Amino acid sequence: MTHTLMKTAASWVALVVFAPALVAENRTGEQIYKQMCARCHGAKGEGTKRYELPLVGDRSVAQLAKLIDRTMPEGDPDALDAEGARRVAEYIYDAFYSPDAQARLNPPRIELARLTVKQYRNSIADLIGSFRPAPKPDGRTGLRGEYYNARNFQPKARLLDRIDPEVNFDFGKSGPNDQFDVHQFCIRWEGSVWAPETGLYEFVVRTDHATRLWVNDLRTPLIDRFVKSGSDTEFAEPIFLLGGRAYPIRLEFFKAKQGVDDSKKNPNSPPKPAFISLNWRRPHRAIEVIPNRFLTPQRFPEVGVVSVPFPPDDRSLGWERGTTVSKEWDNATTEGALEAAAYIVANLNELAGLQPRDPDRTAKIRAFCRTYAERAFRQPLSDAEKAFYIDRPFEAAGGDTELALKRVVLLVLKSPRFLYPNARRAADSYAIATRLAYTLWDGPPDKELLDAAAANQLTDRDELLKHAERLLQDPRGKAKVHEFLLTWLKLDQVKELVKDKKRFPDFDAALVNDLLTSLELFLHDVMWSPTSDFRQLLLADETYLNERLAKFYGYSVAPEKGFKKVTFESRDRSGILTHPYMLAALAYESESSPIHRGVYIGRGLLGIAIRPPMEAFTPLAPELHPNLTTRERVTLQTQPMACASCHGIMNPLGFALENFDAVGRFRDKERGKTIDATGSYETRAGKTVTFSGAKQLAQFLADSEETHYAFAQQAFHFFVKQPVRAYGLTKPEDLRKMFAENNLNMRKLIVEIAVMAAMTAPDPPPVDRDSPSRDKR
Template sequence: MTFRPIYMLLGSVGLMGFSLMGQVGKAPKPIDGAKIFEQQCAPCHGDKGQGGKGFSKPLVGNRSLAELTKFISQSMPPGPKKCPAPDAAKVAAYIYKTFYSPLAQERNRPARVTLSRLTVRQFRNAVADLVGGSRPVVPAEAGRGLRGEYFKARDLQAKDRVIDRVDPEVKFDFGTDGPEPGKFDPRYFSTVWQGSVLAPDTGEYEFVVRSDQAVRLWVNGYKEPLIDAFVRSKTDVEFKASITLLGGRAYPIRLEFSKATQGVDEPEKQKAKPVQRASVSLLWTRPKHATETIPSRCLFPELSPETYVVTTPFPADDRSIGYERGNSVSKEWDDATTAAALETAAYVASHLTNLSGIQETDPKRKERLIGFCHDFVERAFRRPLSPEIEATYITKQFAATPDLEMAVKRVVLLALQSPRFLYREIGAGKTDSYLTASQLAFELWDTLPDPELRRAAEHNELTTPEQLEKQTERMANDPRAWTKLRDFLMLWLKVDEVPDIVKSAKRFPGFDATTASDLRTSLELFLENKARSKESDYRELMLSRTEFLNGSLAKWYGANLPPDAPFQPVEVDQRSGVITQPYLLARFAYLDNSSPIHRGVLIVRNLLGRTLNPPPSAFAPLAPSLHPDLTTRQRVALQTKPAMCNTCHGIINPLGFTLEKFDAIGRLRDAENGKPIDATGSYLSRSGTVVKFSGADELAKYLATSDEAHSAFVEKLFVHLVKQPPLAYGPKTLPKLQSEFAENQYSIRKLMVRIAVATALDGGRNR
């Protein structure tokens, strides 16, 4: 019997033609998917799906398991008789897990370091540092807040300055008295607040100024105000504007406020009128957050230089195997890099005097601009320029046009479009100190080497473990390393990209977008408090009793705080580390009920590093109204009782059940539907040991001490930093890192250092 190649039906994916109907006259014996594949599929497709006689293409693709199962049951084999659904499910599951899925494909490839382009985050950071030069991304952390200067006139002149202080935040109601009674004419005064604002996340920020007086706001540059309401309608009291910022960097900010009739100087007439009230507040809407007063933790009284930020939209980086990487190049990505290079070249040309420090009247302007371009290209390519490269990228561009600004634009455009800039230097061949410097910078900071790394590379001081340890320890203490670790922690907990958290207004009246935003801030502060501390102890992430609450959240979670209290740590006996943080529990829950399944999947996949098959596409939870007398635990157990579900849910459910003492918004509870909460659970470890838990506290202790959890954390942090498969650095790399993790008292910062040192020493070339 001859079958058509199934890859003609699936495009690039071939499946087998087979008959699973059993022998004539005999009842079919139950067999597993591997046996079905061996007997019916391997003769055509190869024993590992690599392709065989008549079906040369490998058995790989990107359909979901449910789609693959459906295709086999409906289309295989060609002809009138099709594969029975139970057998289709078995063989599809085997094919998917063994060699079909993207994860299986990655696992089955020979271990190697793959060619990698810059990710979108790395591209934007690198361009920002190229244009702005290497400088601190945040000011020295001497204080928090903005410098406020208060003047007794509407003009900001030093002779009229009455108060000079640091204000934690800008949120003032001056009433009819002014900043201080007796020191100001309440009809005429002005204030300027300036310093730096730290952007925690990359994305679009909407800045908001609320005031009944004249205001102007500058963010990341003083050429044009972001908000200009110095002359305004009397009815307008809120002003908004948006700007794109890169996470982990501080930007200059200046807010001017004036209580006076702008453009009019009639003091006698004004004195005859009643004193009007005056107020001003500076707020923002961060990515994934609600509008809030900009908190003091994101403000610095010191000024930061302007930072160039590429605004060209990019397609998302590939995350198909669980971590962000730059291993695919598409037309959309190529178009985006071209547009971003054009955008950057135009910016550099229009700000050339400021960026280069070379005046237009300088008699040696051309020679000095050539030197400026040499430095730009050298930093972009992360190594000294050979005579040939300098001629191609710089000399020829200046020779091609007498217009110096145009020559500089050509150099910038050519450099940012070059593979020497766009691609990471990891690959086969002998390493050198410049490659090592670049590798360390991208792994720990997602950007270019700084002057200290470049100096070390120039003097060949990145070749021994001791030299690498010294540099990586320095780099791990830099704010850029925390930014990369913070991004990892949010990704690890699956809250890096989240939908709005909406809860039942009937069940949780008053729980709104602001509450959800405050909960996200609470989680961010918890992670920073634990992972950025001196110890940076992974176990503290799992065991800490701390949660961060403000006055608004305190009323929800039972803390005794004033309504206007800022965020502060609160100790709660029944909280057990990150898995019981309210935001996480609310995120992995339904509208009005908890979700043991979602919470269990998070623990299984991310904290324990286990692989799960995707759920059926038609899956929907049982509505509580169908079984009003059952608890959530009972409904979940009922729905996942069938054997086909229990393969995965036998692992998922018992772990998710341990968090049942927390409701849909992460509040503690003792009963549901009048029944006591059952928070017992269990876990069958990889070693075959059954571990039992009586609740979240015992699960947290297991996650804090389990080799299985430690191994998963080490591997996930590795791929986030390096963006390469760990096996490319040898089979002993992960076990050695896990051992060092334990030796260093589970310090996350030291783990980052050890990963960077291990990959720099090996480079994927000495396996």
Template structure:
């Protein structure tokens, strides 16, 4: 870069720009937003020449490139930002998700550990009487779902008296999301349902009341965990049990369905993929509400402390101590044996603190409590309260950067699971097997196979695609009568299954995520999206026309999410592509921005209306990138169906993109764009950075200037394998670079000193 050119650019900036933007682009009361971003010098120059300064007199065409070069090098570019304000690993508390996961796994570590296996569905037993006696058992099998309508017959023809029989289903329910689930049982006969707590049914309808056939209960569950479930059904004869008298009596109908409403979704029968025949032990779930975490950086951060958060941690600690006190016999082996209870507390504190106890900590947390408490059970409650309010539990990063194996274990487990290290990981730390990068990577390989790792990865992909912003996917019923809430829910499931099929495969290829034309559809979705399947067909992989569909960008749910009720939205789709896939920053749109209604320009296509509205120079600073990307998806309508014509006009899907420092690229349509992203180093960099920040919850630049390049190189070497990238990120995050890389944050006022 020419020094003379930069110097003259600085003079122009100070004369014409600094009064509004500040001497170093930090912002002023006139224009408070800092000048920082990722546009190239050429893109900045175009915008400056067209729109700066505001008013009729603009920066000259000859001066604009000089100003752009100066600000880009001085403070605007990511490199300049890193030079001027180096990122640091921030002292961080547990996020709400991490805290609830950690407590569930902490209490669960004192129960028998169970492997889920590969089977799906529930263990079913069918009895020829209305009781559950072994001698009356006729059938044992695995039922994929509980959705049966027997009419006036028994479950299996002549093996059952249609007047009386009973069934029992057992196993575990896997919660895909964290939140409140509404569980529904529909039947005309006696039923009881247990979820998580097998001692107390959440639905008790063993004695029917009137003609009520629908029974519901709500329960809060932590996603990615399995919960024991048992469902009993009994159909009984009424009156005297006399075979001759009952012979001619009409047989009452019998049916039973087990359904649920997942958080922010509609009711559906609980699918087999969320049921397993293995019975897991009960799981403790913190139900205390917490204030939401900050997500302004694109990922959840535990970067602030408030009075509300501190009070919530206290309530959660009380809730946990009460639960443990009520289950002491099961968890500790005794309710009054001091030695057993002290041993339990020692393990509890060690696991919560993620390291062995020092003599001082053991004296404070355990010995003092058992010495001063009126009885051992009370001492246990005090230990639990003290532990859960301790910064050693509530905070993830306490400023240590030495290669301490227990810190490494903690960083690894929270990166992959958002939870505590398991017994295997702590044992590796204790035996010196968690010191080198190779050892850490070996543990990460093991841990990434755990269902909790996929649960966290899934949450990233939904956030990366901004799906979490669209819980209600309603469309104009006159234009799209087939697009019902059930169809919207099925599309969400389709996207989930499509993501899982690619990400959890052996190849786990990022490029396949962009290029696949295989989506999961069922009988309800098939006719809407041009596929022939039986009406009652379950979800299955279906290949769509590769000329029309290409990866997640053209998945109907994504397209429908980034559209209006009646029309497509190139702007919404373009913003998603710009921010999530290209990793570019965009200024917020003007508060008064309202899209032009189609009724004002009935003869224009959506593309033409968007081009008309965003034509002003002030708009084009962002829309010169947004529009050409969004236009490539215009052959998909508001519900994600393929089309070729709009308003009688052939749809134009030509688009383009100007990468940072590169030559503009042109696209003929969606497949061209997907192919470009799949092979784009810029897109790979953006994906690696966003994935890192979601997993680690720290800025990638805080781990050294070379970390991003190293991870991107590893990603490329491993043929863009996303599972291997997960391992590489967790390994990188286990080793902070330098002591000066830590910075503090405000702390709560009511914390234990240790």
């Protein structure tokens, strides 16, 4: 703190000496900048030792002018009048400050990018999957249960077949129904389980009897407790799954003794109780019974999941991208290729459709290798390529077909043609198919898309639109969309949500899990509704609650099982901003945090690049200011000029949510004082908007072009993983207009983004240097 004060004092002295009472007069913005600003900010806004951060950002001229007028020159804002500030703002905006100016100085391009980690895993899984049947999801939910009145699965003892919505049974001392022997029966559930996101799952079977669980691999059980041993009743094993895919699952339950049958020896023993439930922990989530919507009686084929650990991708721009390589990454691709090769060798007969003693075995394996390489490269092989990738390894292996196969698999998966899907800078149908699929799935094109590419249909925009819509509706598309929404909400980087146990004793891991489910259901609802209206994310007056949430948040919902859509009881709630998970995540352990909420609204929704504070601050302790509300404490702490330039934006946004406490419960009063939920925002167009409470704030945001612009741009970056201005300096604004013209239909936006990106071949660089955009919005 002292250091800052000294710096401020020094620059104040400097200003007094070198720039006494300068007013605009006839000087240009450039002249003023050179005289008054360049000393600290550098000739081109690049920064100096006095002030290191470069002058780049996304405020409008109007916002910059107000800020400069209010705060600059540092320590003596009166030295420059409003007109002077406006001229400086205009100058720096066009010269270097604005994103467009930056794009002109340093033209962004569509960069060569390797597969991201997620894309790598998806590519191998779908490549292997392309040799297996691909059933269309039929929409059914639950698992198929077979109930046997015996100690093991004897066909003649199968008494009952039914679909169970989920597996969570307490049979007590009885059987599944009156027909069953209370001493011994067994059940087998089969079907598939959907993984909503990529990550490490934990499957947990709870039972007081014997059980076995298979997930994905139906040969080796994930959990083998066929031998009941000791008094443990919870059995858990981790497994890495890729999102947007269904995995075959089988669960067996045995209430019986195994080994020697002594049932006749002890005919009158008292029956024991029995229960079983099938649970999971999704990545970073609490344990729950696997919900009905993630289970299906439909049988999907096994997925080839590469679980080798990878170094994380670059996320410095806010989205994952593969524009750097490292030794660790290269090693991981080697490990991944070896894992995939071992898997393909082990499952060769199934994948290549071979009989064990096929007379044409070698020829068929060779044909399999060719198809495999073509699918890995997402295009047919030329004769020269076939000689390189297939014939040469086969000839070199000298008759050892398995060795040849292994070498082909390794060569293909280590090839830049596989690892860099946009290395081929062509505009043909195959390149388009590849770009479209990676944009919407983070995975390779499927058979249907490749067939369309083969028929050269994808250069036609309407055809491409149809495919884009199909891909978006696919579970893989839906998984990526959901991931995007979480990224937009800044909930993708998971951190544990804990609250003060004394103030909020019921706010536990299970409740947090329910909140996430509620949020997920809400997002899904709006996104996949007929209109897919972006505004509904902010304006909806409904949410999903279950019993626990209703009780905690004081709703009187009929005590039914599961989640139910409920209209907000408080007139002040509105959409995602007032979802208790968001409010709780953007808060401290026992107090609300208008700053965190304001930063999210500013950065996330309005797309303002707010920098972190120059130094770390500890929030003022509420105990030390017992008479101040949170709003008053925050205002007190952020009063200094150095804070005001950013907090002047954030605080008034966050204050509008002050009716919600640290867990997102509604409150009228804090510390005996009535909540002041008024707030304001200065738009990029230079207008001051005021609002009071969440509902008015949400209405402003829902209608704001800034919000639409930011959403469209974030969507572009998340899906395409390339800088949007590489596709043209006007692209961000074009996207906003298109979004608005389509009634803010989010699905339409994503489809249009995907089609646009797919049809743009990276070469030559499309940046038009001669007609810089003058758009200042």
